[in-house]
Amino acid sequence: MDKVFYNKSSSLSLGWDPNWFGCDHFDDTLTSAVRKWQKESGLTADGLVGPATYRRIWTERESEISIFKPSSRNFDSNRWIVHNGKFIPIEWNKVILWDEDCGLDTKKGNYYDYSGKPERKPTFFVNHWDVCLSSESCAGVLKRRGASVHFCIDNDGTIYQLLDTQHGAWHAGGQKWNQKSIGVEISNAYYTKYQSWYEKNGLGSRPVLEDSWTHGNKHKPHLGFYPVQVEAARALWKAIHIGHGIPLECPLRDGQMLTGVSSEAAKGKFEGFIHHYHLTRRKIDCGGFDLVPNLQIVRQSPMYCL
Numbered sequence: 525m526d527k528v529f530y531n532k533s534s535s536l537s538l539g540w541d542p543n544w545f546g547c548d549h550f551d552d553t554l555t556s557a558v559r560k561w562q563k564e565s566g567l568t569a570d571g572l573v574g575p576a577t578y579r580r581i582w583t584e585r586e587s588e589i590s591i592f593k594p595s596s597r598n599f600d601s602n603r604w605i606v607h608n609g610k611f612i613p614i615e616w617n618k619v620i621l622w623d624e625d626c627g628l629d630t631k632k633g634n635y636y637d638y639s640g641k642p643e644r645k646p647t648f649f650v651n652h653w654d655v656c657l658s659s660e661s662c663a664g665v666l667k668r669r670g671a672s673v674h675f676c677i678d679n680d681g682t683i684y685q686l687l688d689t690q691h692g693a694w695h696a697g698g699q700k701w702n703q704k705s706i707g708v709e710i711s712n713a714y715y716t717k718y719q720s721w722y723e724k725n726g727l728g729s730r731p732v733l734e735d736s737w738t739h740g741n742k743h744k745p746h747l748g749f750y751p752v753q754v755e756a757a758r759a760l761w762k763a764i765h766i767g768h769g770i771p772l773e774c775p776l777r778d779g780q781m782l783t784g785v786s787s788e789a790a791k792g793k794f795e796g797f798i799h800h801y802h803l804t805r806r807k808i809d810c811g812g813f814d815l816v817p818n819l820q821i822v823r824q825s826p827m828y829c830l
Contacts, residue, residue, distance in 0.1 A: 527552075527555045527570075527571050527572055528550050528551060528552070528554075528555065530572050530573075531550055531554060531555065531558070531571075531572065531573050532550045534572070534573045534574065534578070535550070535573070537642075538573070538575070538578045538640075538642075539608050539609070539610065539643050540573060540578060540581070540582070540609070541610075542554050544581055544585065544609075545557040545558055545561055545581075555571035556571065558571045558572070558573055558577070559571040561577075561581070562577060565580055565581075567580065575640060578640050579639060579640030582609055582639050582640050583639055583640075585609050586609065586623075586639070586688060587623065588623050589606055589609070589621055589622070589623055589688075590621045590623050590624045592611075593611060594611055603615075603616055603617060603618075603619040604619070604621075605619065605621075605675075605683075605685050605689070605760075605763055605764075605767070606621065606685060606688050606689070607688065607689040607690055607767060607768065608643050608644070608688065608689075608690040609688065609690070612763050612764075612766070612767030613763065613828065614683070614759055614760065614762075614763035615759050615762065615763070615828075616681075616683060616756055616759035616760070616763075618680070618681055618682040618683060618756070619682075619683045619684075619685070620682060620683070620684050620685070621685050622684075622685060622686055622687065627684065628659060628660065628663040628676060628684045628686050629663075629686055629687075630663075630666070630667075630672045630673075630686045630687045630693070631666075631667045631670075631672070633670075634666070634667065634670050634671060634672045634694060635672040635687060635691045635692060635693050635694055636691060636692030636693075636694075636702065636703060637691060638690050638691050638692065639690070639691070643690065644689070644690050644691075644692065644703075645768070646689065646704055646705055646706045646768055646770065647704050647705070647770065647794075647795045648704060648705050648706075648770060648789065648794055648795055648796055648797070648798055649705065649706045649707070649708070649761065649764055649770055649796075649797045649798070650695065650696050650701075650705050650706070650707045650708070650798055650799070650800055650803070651707075651708055651710065651757070651797070651798070651799050651800065651809070651810050651813070651815075652673070652695065652707060652708065652709045652710065652799075652800050652809050652810065653709070653710050653711075653712040653714060653749075653809040653810050654676070654709040654710065654711055654712065655712070655713060655714050655809075656709075656711060656713060657711070657713050657718065657721060658678060658679060658711055659676035659677065659678040659679075659682070659684050659709070659711050660678075662676055662709050662711060663676065663684075663686060666709075670694070671694045671695060672686070672687055672693040672694045672695060673686060673687070673693050673695040673707045673708065673709045674686060674687050674689050674691075674693050674695075674706050674707055674708065675706075675707070675708040675709070675760060676708065676709045676710075676711065677708060677709070677710045677711060677753050677756045677757060677760070678711050678753075679711050679722070679727050679750060679753070680727070680750075680752065681750070681752035681753055681755060681756040682756075683756050683759070683760055689706050689768070693705075693706075693707055695707035695709075696800070696803060697803060697804060700792040701792060701803055704792050706764060706768070706770075708757070708760060710749055710753055710757060710810065711753070712730070712747055712748070712749055712753075713747060714746050714747055715746065715747065716732060716745055716746060716747060718747065719732070719747065727750075728750075730747045730748060730749070730750060731747070731748035731749070731750075732745050732746070732747060732748065733745065733746055733747070733748045733811075733812040735812070736811045736812030737783045737811065737812075738783055738784065738801045738808045738811040739783070739784045739785070739801065739805050739808070740783075740784065743808065743811055743812075746811075746812070748812060748813070749810075749813065754813075754818065757818070758818055758821060758822050761797055761818075761819070761822055762822045762825065762827075765822070766827060766828065770795065770796060770797070771795050771796045772796070772797065772819045772822055772823050773795070773796035773797070773819070774796055774797050774798060774815040774816065774819060775788070775789060775794065775796075775798060775802050776816075780816065781814050781815050781816045782802065783801075783811070784801070784802075784805075785801070785802060785803065785804060785805055786798065786802040786803075789802045789803055790802075790803055790804070797815055797819060798815075799811070799813065799815070
């Protein structure tokens with residue numbers, strides 16, 4: 525068997541690179557490095573990256589993913605998000621991965637685990653507000669509820685990645701939605717009674733939305749997102765668009781963002797960026813957050829090349 529050819533084919537089908545084994549090329553040096561790693565890991569040392577070897581190294585990388593971050597490629601912030609063990613650059617200076625200091629993670633068993641499986645190709649992105657006072661609190665609530673999400677955006681605009689987007693997070697509701705989507709929880713306690721908490725904790729007053737509608741109903745005044753959170757969301761959407769190819773589109777009616785359920789989104793057929801309420805009448809998040817002008821800002825920004 526030509527082991528170099530086998531590993532090239534394996535890399536294409538499974539999505540790994542020679543640098544996972546400390547090498548730069550598909551050659552005999554890589555075969556020797558794979559064989560050494562397999563022997564140290566208690567696997568059959570044949571130098572071939574088959575499914576068993578791939579699953580093992582994928583899982584090990586995930587447990588300490590931040591040490592594998594590449595050097596900056598003309599991005600001053602040198603920040604990244606992760607899909608299938610690979611890094612997607614993001615133009616935002618406050619991004620914390622699950623294994624880093626102060627990182628937030630996801631409880632094993634609270635998501636569809638696609639480690640070592642064919643690359644997942646999500647087609648839409650779901651925005652949520654967490655009805656919590658912080659992303660740390662949100663992560664704790666998700667663990668207790670047996671749920672999960674890929675990202676959280678905190679009050680100060682910090683983006684936390686809790687889960688590799690290769691996995692299917694349990695955030696949108698139905699299996700068909702979870703398996704096709706990526707999700708973010710944006711910190712916002714929603715009720716105006718919590719405004720004083722934000723002020724006392726030095727975060728400043730949140731915007732209050734007076735004209736927020738979903739499903740044909742006008743809501744009582746409620747808290748909106750801090751401007752820095754909106755900026756962080758746009759940076760995340762841009763990275764997701766470039767890294768995953770999800771279109772910078774949202775459900776529309778007569779050129780305006782739809783404020784009710786999108787039939788295409790509910791069927792799992794919409795490709796783009798949506799709010800949770802676009803999937804079901806049981807949800808109202810993120811009412812009052814107009815995606816149209818924000819996605820337009822992302823479209824008009826310079827796009828970088830991976």
